[in-house]
Amino acid sequence: MLSLRLCCSRSLVISKPFIGFVEKLSLSSRRNVSQSSTRNLCFCAKLPIEPNGLTSSQNHTPHDSPLSGMEEVLGSYVFGKKKATEVAHLVWKHVVQKGDMVIDATCGNGYDTLAMVKMVADESARGCVYAMDIQNDALESASSLLEESLNPNEKELVKLLPMCHSKMDKVVPEASVRLVAFNLGYLPGGDKKIITKPETTLLALEAAKGILMPGGLISLVVYVGHPGGWAESETVHTFASKLPVNNWVCCKFQMLNRPWAPILVLLFKR
Numbered sequence: 335m336l337s338l339r340l341c342c343s344r345s346l347v348i349s350k351p352f353i354g355f356v357e358k359l360s361l362s363s364r365r366n367v368s369q370s371s372t373r374n375l376c377f378c379a380k381l382p383i384e385p386n387g388l389t390s391s392q393n394h395t396p397h398d399s400p401l402s403g404m405e406e407v408l409g410s411y412v413f414g415k416k417k418a419t420e421v422a423h424l425v426w427k428h429v430v431q432k433g434d435m436v437i438d439a440t441c442g443n444g445y446d447t448l449a450m451v452k453m454v455a456d457e458s459a460r461g462c463v464y465a466m467d468i469q470n471d472a473l474e475s476a477s478s479l480l481e482e483s484l485n486p487n488e489k490e491l492v493k494l495l496p497m498c499h500s501k502m503d504k505v506v507p508e509a510s511v512r513l514v515a516f517n518l519g520y521l522p523g524g525d526k527k528i529i530t531k532p533e534t535t536l537l538a539l540e541a542a543k544g545i546l547m548p549g550g551l552i553s554l555v556v557y558v559g560h561p562g563g564w565a566e567s568e569t570v571h572t573f574a575s576k577l578p579v580n581n582w583v584c585c586k587f588q589m590l591n592r593p594w595a596p597i598l599v600l601l602f603k604r
């Protein structure tokens with residue numbers, strides 16, 4: 335363990351207010367397409383019929399959507415005003431509370447880890463961020479960033495772990511974690527041949543499922559511009575599509591006519 339001191343179940347499962355929001359977006363996007371053909375956007379929503387004969391959206395009141403209040407933030411991704419990583423951070427902020435335990439499954443240069451520490455840190459010195467990576471270069475880079483960006487109390491909350499994220503459930507107890515975040519692909523500024531792989535990403539998602547607490551979030555930013563990126567994206571999509579609708583709200587944000595744009599996947603555990 336390197337410590338800082340040392341060194342839905344279908345394509346889109348959505349609640350009623352969000353459907354209204356999507357309807358407004360698709361209307362305005364259709365208008366945009368016909369007017370200027372600059373931004374072509376398509377949402378697909380499948381609402382499975384549940385055992386009581388109602389659709390998932392009929393079964394859940396507008397108040398129980400984990401996306402309530404995030405309409406503007408999500409729209410800012412769709413309309414190209416914010417990057418997927420920025421939107422991800424804002425969604426995390428909406429979910430994470432002071433004192434929480436969270437995991438950065440792909441620490442890299444530490445920017446996500448830094449954002450997480452700021453979200454969990456409070457006066458009581460509770461809260462914990464586990465940040466893992468298979469590359470020592472990445473953890474060293476993250477360590478320098480955190481060293482210069484955090485105060486001594488905040489530094490105490492971070493554990494940098496040189497390990498594969500598929501083993502994350504060996505580090506924390508079951509149902510104890512509020513957020514597990516993945517920023518897939520290669521280390522920016524590093525060796526582009528060392529990338530996250532579909533097989534280990536799938537194992538890590540299974541592990542994350544077990545350690546996430548109710549009300550928690552698995553967040554993924556998926557890059558498809560490098561070899562293997564699409565296969566990994568398919569793996570994430572298939573995993574998310576199989577999560578039971580009673581316990582999970584799963585959605586994916588993808589710009590269909592910008593095929594290399596990062597994809598944001600959000601899996602909320604009810």
Ligand SMILES: C[S@@+](CC[C@H](N)C(=O)[O-])C[C@H]1O[C@@H](n2cnc3c(N)ncnc32)[C@H](O)[C@@H]1O
Binds near residue numbers: 467499519
């Ligand atoms: C896109 S970068 C992450 C960027 C980072 N979150 C940041 O804020 O700078 C992806 C990272 O995942 C790491 N990685 C690849 N496979 C991994 C695995 N099996 N377990 C943990 N980390 C892995 C890579 O070494 C790389 O540093």
